[in-house]
Amino acid sequence: MHEMTRPADAGAEAGAVRGDLLSCYSTATAGLLRSFGVPDVLVFGTQLFLAVRRSGDLMEFLHYHTPLTGDGDLYRVDLERRGAAEPEAAAEAIARHAREAGAAIVTGRTTHLPWIETGNGVEPAPHWFLVTPGEPGTLLVDDRFRWTDDAGTHPGFVGTVPAPRVGPFAWSPLPVSAEQASRERWALGDRRERPPWSDERPWQWLEAGGRVPPGAGAAEFAAAMLARTADARIVDPHVAAHGWAAGRAAFDALHDWLENGLADPARYRHNNDFWVAARNRKMVAASLRHARLPGRDGGGLTELGDWAAERLVPSWTALVRALHYNARRVAAGGAPRPGVLDSLRAIADLEDGFRQRLGGLL
Secondary structure (H helix, E strand, O other): OHHHOOEOOOOOOOOOOOOOOOOHHHHHHHHHHHHOOOOHHHHHHOOOOOEEEEEOOEEEEEOOOOOOOEOOOOOEEEEEEEEEOOHHHHHHHHHHHHHHHOOEEEEEEHHHOOOOOOOOOOOOOEEEEEEEEOOOOEEEEEEOOOEEEOOEEEOOEEEEEEHHHHHHHOEOOOOOOHHHHHHHHOOOOOOOOOOOOOOOOOEEEEEEEEEEOOOOOHHHHHHHHHHHHHHOOOOOHHHHOOOOEEOHHHHHHHHHHHHOOOOOHHHHHHHHHHHHHHHHHHHHHHHHOOOOOOOOOOHHHHHHHHHHHHHHHHHHHHHHHHHHHHHHHHHOOOOOOOHHHHHHHHHHHHHHHHHHHHHHHO
């Protein structure tokens, strides 16, 4: 196992998206976009967005107004899920595609990745990571995603492994809960269902097909994405047409949904969705300090990023902690604290203020 000891920060590229600011899905996608010349920091750092919708008893979350694979206007990277019936075949196909395209996303599972420690009853979950070509016969595993949970702190991993070893890492059974399935379904900002052949080919990965590089410079790219953030508008018409509430309406829907089930343990199975939203706010606050608009310096955006870091990010962090606290109280038979409802209202006001401030800069 000596080839699997390099920490995630080793060899980190300047300007790359930080693994402690996104989910595993988006961290892997960021690396893929970067390998194809798409400005991943701008893709994620300009999208302060949240939309939700009810699907039966499930609340679904959408974290991006523009799909991570692009909209065909600013850029596009086509991704298709592939699968194999045996890990050996998966390893060969993943290595071949990584050599040909430059990168691939492996859609594995936490319990089958030796650099992730699991335990303490933590629920197994899908886990995506990037692979790129290494020396002949090897692949570079790039899993910069970092997080802390009940099993401890997970620093991520970047290191070279023999290409055949990647095959077992690609074991990708169906998610164990409806909430996990929803997160994976909407991970890229548009609907991606598991293929019907998933059971027959459970070792899976994502391949990049056609690519349209960004046609705009960094300032123009940022301006277009930030205008969408200010509007709180879902870009993909196929997504927008299916009952999503965005912007302030998303927070109103979440407030009502949570208020009507504050003592229901099922509500707190969505805590990871709130956690991802909180991370996205940290990403945006950090990125705005370095963004520019056409023909202007970055002073206004820097101030907005500072405001988000001082006001919005701490409010989201406190909400996530309060939800986890309630989850533990409810699981132990205690009464939940209703303060989370006031926190949601306060965050809704802050996000309205963020969009208003942003609109004044555009």
